[in-house]
Amino acid sequence: MAKPESQSQRIESLLRGFVGLDRRWIFLTLGSLVLLFLILPISMPITVSEQAASMHRALSSLKPGSRVHLSIDYGPGSEAELWPQHIAILRQLLEQDCKVICSSLWTDGPPMIEKAFRVVVGELEEKGIKKVRGVDYVNLGFKAGDRVAIAKIGSSFKETFPTDYQGNRTAELPIMQGWDTYKDIDMLITIAVGDPGAVEYIQQAQSRYNVPMVAGVTAVISPQLYPYYQSRNLLGFLGGLAGAAEYEKLVGRPGYATRGMVIQSAVHILIVVLVLLGNLAQFLLWRMERKKEGV
Amino acid sequence: MDSFWQIMDVVGVWLVCFFTLAVFSFLYRDNPIYKAVEHIYVGIAAGYYFYQAFRGTIYPNFVLHVVRGMDEIAKGNAAAWATQWRWGAAVLGILLLSRLIPSWSWLSRWPMALVVGAFAALNLTGFAKANLVDQIGGTMLPLAGRLANGSVLPWLPQAQASAPSAFNHFVLIVGVVSVLTYFFFSTSRRGIVGRLGTLGIWFVMVTFGATYGSIVLARISLLIGRATNVMDYNLPKYGYPAYVCAILVVGGLLIWRWKFFRPEEEER
Numbered sequence: 001m002a003k004p005e006s007q008s009q010r011i012e013s014l015l016r017g018f019v020g021l022d023r024r025w026i027f028l029t030l031g032s033l034v035l036l037f038l039i040l041p042i043s044m045p046i047t048v049s050e051q052a053a054s055m056h057r058a059l060s061s062l063k064p065g066s067r068v069h070l071s072i073d074y075g076p077g078s079e080a081e082l083w084p085q086h087i088a089i090l091r092q093l094l095e096q097d098c099k100v101i102c103s104s105l106w107t108d109g110p111p112m113i114e115k116a117f118r119v120v121v122g123e124l125e126e127k128g129i130k131k132v133r134g135v136d137y138v139n140l141g142f143k144a145g146d147r148v149a150i151a152k153i154g155s156s157f158k159e160t161f162p163t164d165y166q167g168n169r170t171a172e173l174p175i176m177q178g179w180d181t182y183k184d185i186d187m188l189i190t191i192a193v194g195d196p197g198a199v200e201y202i203q204q205a206q207s208r209y210n211v212p213m214v215a216g217v218t219a220v221i222s223p224q225l226y227p228y229y230q231s232r233n234l235l236g237f238l239g240g241l242a243g244a245a246e247y248e249k250l251v252g253r254p255g256y257a258t259r260g261m262v263i264q265s266a267v268h269i270l271i272v273v274l275v276l277l278g279n280l281a282q283f284l285l286w287r288m289e290r291k292k293e294g295v
Numbered sequence: 296m297d298s299f300w301q302i303m304d305v306v307g308v309w310l311v312c313f314f315t316l317a318v319f320s321f322l323y324r325d326n327p328i329y330k331a332v333e334h335i336y337v338g339i340a341a342g343y344y345f346y347q348a349f350r351g352t353i354y355p356n357f358v359l360h361v362v363r364g365m366d367e368i369a370k371g372n373a374a375a376w377a378t379q380w381r382w383g384a385a386v387l388g389i390l391l392l393s394r395l396i397p398s399w400s401w402l403s404r405w406p407m408a409l410v411v412g413a414f415a416a417l418n419l420t421g422f423a424k425a426n427l428v429d430q431i432g433g434t435m436l437p438l439a440g441r442l443a444n445g446s447v448l449p450w451l452p453q454a455q456a457s458a459p460s461a462f463n464h465f466v467l468i469v470g471v472v473s474v475l476t477y478f479f480f481s482t483s484r485r486g487i488v489g490r491l492g493t494l495g496i497w498f499v500m501v502t503f504g505a506t507y508g509s510i511v512l513a514r515i516s517l518l519i520g521r522a523t524n525v526m527d528y529n530l531p532k533y534g535y536p537a538y539v540c541a542i543l544v545v546g547g548l549l550i551w552r553w554k555f556f557r558p559e560e561e562e563r
Contacts (some may be wrong), residue, residue, distance in 0.1 A: 024322060024323065027322045030518070031319075031518075031522075034518055034519060034522045035522060035526070038519075038522055038523060038526055039526075077468040078517075079520060080516050080517045080519060080520015080521065080523075080524075081513060081516045081517065081520070094532075105346045107343070107347035107348065108343070108347070110347070112350070140348050141350070141351045142348075142350075142351035142352070143351055143352060144348055144351065144352040145352075145478075147414065147417050147418065147421070148413055148414070148417060150483070151417055160356075161355070162355045162356065162359055162360065163355045163359065198297060200421075202425045203418070203421030203422055203424070203425045203426070204417060204421045206425070207421060207422065207424040207425040207429060208420075208424070218513050219510070219512040219513035219516065220506075220507040220509055220510050221511045222509055223502070223505055223509050225508045227427070227430055227433065228429075230433045230434075230467070231430050231432060231433025232429075232433070233429055235426055239509070240509070240513055240516055241512070241513055241516040241519070242512065256523065259523075260516065260519045260520075260523065263515075263519050263522075264512070264516065264519060265513055267515045267518075267519075268512075268515070270513070271515075
């Protein structure tokens with residue numbers, strides 16, 4: 001007959017079970033939580049950060065007809081974080097009647113540019129605002145070369161991009177008339193996932209040509225940008241889905257990112273609770289071991 | 296034509312749902328469904344990248360210029376010969392491929408030297424301005440501020456920074472100095488240098504913590520993105536692809552687990 005377990009033994013086996021928990025249970029809990037909060041109609045308040053507010057001020061100050069270089073340096077892999085930023089920024093620029101010149105340093109960027117134009121231009125058309133490709137906006141497509149490409153774009157857009165994504169000659173497009181370098185650009189915006197991205201644009205374009213610049217990046221990249229914001233190389237930036245939610249609040253159009261913040265917060269609470277419980281369990285086990293050893 | 300695009304739309308939605316769930320099946324363990332999807336992805340990505348590189352760079356910046364230049368030359372425009380310098384760049388690009396043939400691989404050193412030189416020069420100037428000069432400027436901040444009662448902090452009365460900003464500036468300057476001291480290896484870590492260096496480690500650890508937090512934030516955002524995408528497409532007009540694909544993937548995993556799975560193969 002098995003000896004009955006004492007209470008301390010039961011607690012110890014429970015703690016050991018928790019510490020050695022199969023990680024697949026955590027994945028399952030996390031996934032279930034995401035699905036649950038995706039279905040539940042809950043909203044939560046969003047606090048706007050200083051850098052997001054500063055970015056909104058910078059973009060709001062652009063006058064109609066201002067030239068904006070919007071570099072889309074991400075692909076479908078980062079769509080979840082950067083697409084809401086991309087849409088919110090593009091919508092604001094076109095509504096302010098800015099001339100939007102898009103390009104990409106990532107091979108999978110040009111289709112994202114096309115998709116965003118299709119969505120935003122379609123929305124504006126429904127409101128009765130007509131935007132014409134080649135006149136109000138253009139997709140210059142992908143360019144290889146990372147930093148070298150950025151430096152080259154700065155010195156001549158038309159030489160770097162002889163044709164746009166549709167194959168039209170860039171020099172003949174109405175939007176490209178009367179200017180060619182970063183000195184003629186009113187605002188440089190990059191929505192970027194990594195290298196090449198925001199940091200490379202700051203080093204090769206912003207600091208060389210002194211062009212006003214803002215950025216939208218993934219949450220992984222955002223800690224790298226605080227020093228550039230401090231030194232005013234960047235007039236503002238958005239970090240990940242949280243940054244996009246802040247921007248949606250600033251422009252008064254809550255969307256996908258705002259919806260995602262509830263799920264994000266719920267999952268973060270779960271992760272924090274698991275980290276705390278894991279550490280507490282480890283600590284209690286350590287104490288029990290020491291007690292057994294008589295220390 | 297409209298019906299064609301409608302069919303393609305439905306096919307696209309089903310592919311999104313199936314591929315997403317198939318990739319997530321890796322969370323259970325490495326399995327044939329995941330492997331098949333992974334191989335398909337790598338193959339498509341390689342083809343797609345090659346196409347975009349050709350369409351975005353080789354065609355407009357080389358083929359188009361050279362062909363147009365030749366056309367002009369044929370018309371008797373001697374100045375158009377200047378467009379043909381791009382052959383030089385093309386030859387250097389082709390030389391990079393000589394690494395594939397061991398006996399000719401030394402030829403790749405010339406274009407590689409050019410690439411390294413250009414990158415070094417660009418990085419040096421860009422980095423020096425944005426990461427050194429501008430950052431030093433960004434750290435030169437007023438360490439004084441107005442208090443709530445309107446009086447000015449005594450040690451630098453001309454500064455106009457608000458009291459919270461002055462505190463932030465103080466933290467920033469202490470952080471920069473202490474972290475720089477930590478990475479100063481030319482003296483022994485004793486006395487004030489040792490204490491400042493220890494403080495520097497704390498600043499570095501806080502930075503790592505913030506970065507780790509941001510990484511968690513980013514990864515969860517990606518999960519939310521995929522979940523939202525799949526659930527948004529899970530509509531009756533598409534035939535509930537998320538539910539059907541989930542049944543297919545889970546069913547496939549169960550069959551594999553009971554019929555074909557061998558633990559000793561996984562261990563290898």
